[in-house]
Amino acid sequence: MTWLATNRGDHVAYDDFGPAGAPSVLFISGAGDTRAGDTDTHETAERLAEQGIRSLYADRLGRGESTASGAIGLDAQVDAIAELAASTQAPVTLVGHSSGCPIAMLAASRISELAGLVLWEAPLGLFPQGAPAWWAHVRAAIDDGALETAVERYMDGMPPEWIEELKTSPSYPELVLSWIPDGEALTLVEQRGYRDVLSTTSAPVLALTATEAFPGMAETASELAEAAAHGTAEQLLGSDHSWDPNTMAERLMRLQPESPGN
Numbered sequence: 001m002t003w004l005a006t007n008r009g010d011h012v013a014y015d016d017f018g019p020a021g022a023p024s025v026l027f028i029s030g031a032g033d034t035r036a037g038d039t040d041t042h043e044t045a046e047r048l049a050e051q052g053i054r055s056l057y058a059d060r061l062g063r064g065e066s067t068a069s070g071a072i073g074l075d076a077q078v079d080a081i082a083e084l085a086a087s088t089q090a091p092v093t094l095v096g097h098s099s100g101c102p103i104a105m106l107a108a109s110r111i112s113e114l115a116g117l118v119l120w121e122a123p124l125g126l127f128p129q130g131a132p133a134w135w136a137h138v139r140a141a142i143d144d145g146a147l148e149t150a151v152e153r154y155m156d157g158m159p160p161e162w163i164e165e166l167k168t169s170p171s172y173p174e175l176v177l178s179w180i181p182d183g184e185a186l187t188l189v190e191q192r193g194y195r196d197v198l199s200t201t202s203a204p205v206l207a208l209t210a211t212e213a214f215p216g217m218a219e220t221a222s223e224l225a226e227a228a229a230h231g232t233a234e235q236l237l238g239s240d241h242s243w244d245p246n247t248m249a250e251r252l253m254r255l256q257p258e259s260p261g262n
Contacts, residue, residue: 014058030098047249210238
């Protein structure tokens with residue numbers, strides 16, 4: 001594990017795989033995930049490192065071993081991503097997972113050497129009343145201090161077993177506070193529109209879904225690809241909102257500048 005102290009005074013804990021100075025991949029998890037519990041991303045990072053590609057996987061602010069000096073909001077999370085990317089001193093591919101996708105989309109313009117933007121099953125355009133209305137409902141519970149209610153509202157429509165698993169976490173229900181950047185990012189991207197958010201991204205945008213994806217995910221991936229200047233929508237082996245590590249590593253390798261096989 002390695003630490004990054006940000007200019008805001010936050011401390012980001014991350015795992016660093018592969019050689020320094022090499023083209024890099026920075027994984028951005030969605031709500032709930034931590035480094036310790038995400039074996040798929042670790043396996044993907046290890047496969048990339050074996051091919052000479054550097055991979056960084058950080059705990060998001062306020063979860064796992066990463067700490068925030070103040071309120072955990074979207075600006076602080078994007079700043080942390082930008083500073084971690086800059087620390088590589090190399091071209092960087094951002095890989096967003098789930099609600100990490102809109103965060104990655106918004107962070108992309110802050111990456112001086114952006115080699116690619118990969119979006120795995122972005123949950124955009126899937127809220128019946130839209131993300132802004134959904135997030136306002138969640139945020140109202142957070143502001144009232146009703147954190148268990150906030151978790152339930154955030155997870156509306158998700159498999160019930162996911163909520164039960166969350167309840168086993170020692171950080172439940174306070175963990176919902178680290179989801180604030182996710183809710184803010186989903187809201188902002190839907191309000192601005194995909195094309196506007198991606199307008200500053202000239203690097204390839206790869207919108208991915210699993211071969212066994214939840215309803216609506218493939219349609220969103222196609223819309224994101226169409227909105228980007230250089231966008232592609234593809235399916236990769238995976239299920240239950242997760243990817244197959246070997247398949248994902250192989251696809252990311254082909255996206256890297258000066259990586260094997262290019």
